[in-house]
Amino acid sequence: MQALYAQLLVGLINGSFYALLSLGLAVIFGMLNIINFAHGALYMMGAFCAYFLLNIAGLGYWWALLLAPIAVGIFGMILERTLLQWLTGLDHLYGLLLTFGIALIVQGVFQNYFGSSGLPYAIPEQLRGGMNLGFMFLPVYRGWVVIFSLVICLATWFLIERTRLGAYLRAATENPTLVRAFGINVPRMITLTYGLGVGLAALAGVLSAPINQVRPLMGADLIIVVFAVVVIGGMGSIMGSIITGFALGVIEGLTKYFYPEASNTVVFVLMVLVLLVKPTGLTGRAA
């Protein structure tokens, strides 16, 4: 029984990464209608950014948490301005192919210079060590990851669903022409939204840098699972992707305990089941 509690908690930790990443994807899909396959590569860039900040500029983890999402977010906005904006109104497939291509290029470039084994990144001084919870030893850093990402997820949800800015955004996706008529710069808002989604990916990257190796392929391994999370939660649904992210982390954790061989596939089995029963995803609205 104790082991089970431990697995639940570990699942929750992994779920927080899924939640952060799928949240970014949901924001981008919901607002821009783009299936952002470059998300994994941008997550990886976030981790690398943290590494560069530490080893070149001498700025530690806390700075990276702030600066890496901004830097990668700016990179994302440049992408949106130069490439993605031309795809508005076209079929989803074009966006998917374009972002997939971008992901391959970015990963290839990093791999060319840094190899595939990855680079070390230490856990920050203040978050080292762990607590004995009785049923398991919880590293402080993992606890931090759960709490921090939960706060970020809820803040993003609040921003989009409960503020005036969010209302503009949602209105702009429904009817851009009308919103423009009210004097709101819709293209700029779209660019900033993409930047926000990308920034969330980079933030997840920084969070995972001390746990996983900083590797060029770290995002490629994760992005497929995250896509499954988004599909299960319902494309474009903010709360749906947060909840599904955490839930799937837990389910995957339990699989790792009961039948580890299937831990890579369980998410996809669930995706198939959900799509069979409810094609719009658990919380998705019919298009």
Add this chain to the structure above:
Amino acid sequence: MKTNKFITSLLLGTALGLGVSGAAFAGDKTVKIGALSDQSGLYSDLGGPGSTLAAQMAVEDSGLVGKGWKIDVISGDHQNKPDIGTSIARQWFDVEKVDAVVDVPNSGVALAVNNVVKEKNGVYINSGAATSDLTNAQCSPNTVHWTYDTYMLAHTTGQALVKAGGTSWFFLTADYAFGAALERDTTAVVLANGGKVVGGVKHPLNTSDFSSFLLQAQSSGAKVIGLANAGGDTTNSIKQAAEFGITKSGQKLAALLLFITDVKSIGLDIAQGLNFTETFYWDMNDQTRAFSDRFAKRMKNGAPPTMVQAGVYAGLMHYFKALDALGENPHDGVKVVEKMKSIPTDDPLFGKGEIQPNGRTIHTAYLFEVKKPSESKSPWDLYKLVGSVPGDQAFTPLDKSSCSLLKK
């Protein structure tokens, strides 16, 4: 109509085949080497482009080109998928007329390619794969397994740990041919030395989070957690084991297979004190340093060779020695490998050794310990030597090998 075409192409093929063997009689001195590896995935740093470079350097250093030989090296990416590996190998033999396939990390791919090379009567110098099956149950007259194998890893690192008091084991095993072979060979050593195995989990290849598995290992109470995995899987296991306080609580990690690129990527802070075995390290003597210097200068990231890449170089150098002794390329894999087995191995990287009748190259294995950060003087100064095991004790003794080539 279709049958006609088929017969024509068959005839054409036969004619071409005759042409090739005709050339062989005239003292054919052309050779084509195919370096088949994981060029972009988790094993690409330990093999990959570095292995192709090592093959290229072997061609340059062999001196055969000066003697009128024409030697080409081509490379391919098997993406860790046996089906892709075998189709590249088939194409290489059928279309590109490749004579020898080298490297091939990932035991699953390596075993599949082993069959293709045997069927096509090529030469197979495997450096990257670990499974000891290549020279046991699945041995082939066309195969030389150069650098290391799971039997050796179990009988060096594994044995040393059991003898040092690590009597109960829990395995984290990569769920494919390699992990299974390494777990099997290590289990045998643990049991033979009076230890026991209390449990294990099989994890999918390329897992990024090991915390669940590590917690299971922790609660098993085993004294040693055996990592029967490789590359990124091993580095993540080690890093996360440190995070979960496993090493501090007294359980020992057995990194059964660890490469220099892995140690580099974990960082000395966390990796320090780990014990493991390799058959090559760049900083062993003047010869290894000289080769590694030349190698690193040509690598994009300036990395010294891993033991796999060194094995590609040394294996090919020995192959060229055999070709030189034959005086021509007979394009007959079995014949060339027989010649390779008849010459004792002696090269600057692995020292003296021999290729046994089952295709296993034996040479000294070295036990290393990862240095403390304060002991490391340069970016790749990572190991200190703590012991060595002579080749005949480290690798499968011939009377224990299940290879069918030995039953005569």
